[in-house]
Amino acid sequence: MFYLVSGFCVVWVCHLSYLFIIDRQARQLRRRLDARMKASPQTT
Amino acid sequence: MRRLLFSLAIVLLVASTWIGLTQGQIAPLQRNILYAHVPNAVCALLCFVVLLVASAGCLVTGRQGWDLLAAASAEAGFVFATLLNATGMLFSRAEWNVWWTPSPRLVTSAILWFLYAVYLILRVSLPGSPYRRARICAVFGIIAFLDVPLVFVSARFIPDIHRPSFSFDSPWQTAAMMLGMAGTALLAAGLIWLRTSLLRDSGELERELLQ
Numbered sequence: 505m506f507y508l509v510s511g512f513c514v515v516w517v518c519h520l521s522y523l524f525i526i527d528r529q530a531r532q533l534r535r536r537l538d539a540r541m542k543a544s545p546q547t548t
Numbered sequence: 549m550r551r552l553l554f555s556l557a558i559v560l561l562v563a564s565t566w567i568g569l570t571q572g573q574i575a576p577l578q579r580n581i582l583y584a585h586v587p588n589a590v591c592a593l594l595c596f597v598v599l600l601v602a603s604a605g606c607l608v609t610g611r612q613g614w615d616l617l618a619a620a621s622a623e624a625g626f627v628f629a630t631l632l633n634a635t636g637m638l639f640s641r642a643e644w645n646v647w648w649t650p651s652p653r654l655v656t657s658a659i660l661w662f663l664y665a666v667y668l669i670l671r672v673s674l675p676g677s678p679y680r681r682a683r684i685c686a687v688f689g690i691i692a693f694l695d696v697p698l699v700f701v702s703a704r705f706i707p708d709i710h711r712p713s714f715s716f717d718s719p720w721q722t723a724a725m726m727l728g729m730a731g732t733a734l735l736a737a738g739l740i741w742l743r744t745s746l747l748r749d750s751g752e753l754e755r756e757l758l759q
Contacts, residue, residue: 508578508580511634514635526742527742533746
């Protein structure tokens with residue numbers, strides 16, 4: 505039982521944490537790009 | 549669209565886990581790790597196929613998009629290969645009372661993990677222009693793919709403690725495994741898509757800042 509629960513926990517934690525990490529990076533990058541677009545609207 | 553993809557993937561994975569652990573239990577209990585182990589193994593191999601195609605595309609066309617796709621698939625593949633080996637070790641400990649044993653399937657799977665790790669290290673440590681780095685990584689990606697057929701055939705042709713395949717007793721078990729496969733494949737596709745666009749946008753921002 506211990507190994508079964510550990511296996512599923514490892515998989516779920518890794519999948520979700522990797523998903524949240526790159527989703528957060530994408531949001532931060534999007535914010536930086538939007539800020540640059542607002543700062544220099546002539547480049548659009 | 550991406551949000552929908554990830555939501556669907558998570559729903560499928562939850563359904564797979566739920567069905568697997570309630571209706572489709574495999575006896576003895578520890579063998580149910582297969583519902584987490586097999587989909588991650590398949591996706592680790594599929595990510596390597598994407599890496600191979602993207603590397604070949606990068607070498608043939610020289611376009612940066614292929615290089616970014618290769619990088620994204622290597623990263624996602626590394627996560628799946630890590631989970632493949634981690635769940636495999638837990639299964640091995642529960643089933644055979646050892647964490648790891650030098651059987652052909654286990655050795656080739658460990659090599660798969662190291663190849664992903666070396667590819668990612670190469671990407672961040674190679675000096676020179678991005679074009680040169682992309683070409684060297686593409687060549688490495690193509691050569692490293694040779695391990696994938698070895699992982700696949702190792703347990704089929706060489707006597708191994710690892711089973712070459714697994715047959716299910718009930719349709720619930722098959723359903724749980726198929727849902728797990730579909731969910732993990734969707735998750736892999738979404739992760740590769742998100743990571744590719746992230747790499748492209750950050751590259752554009754870097755170029756803008758340099759100008």
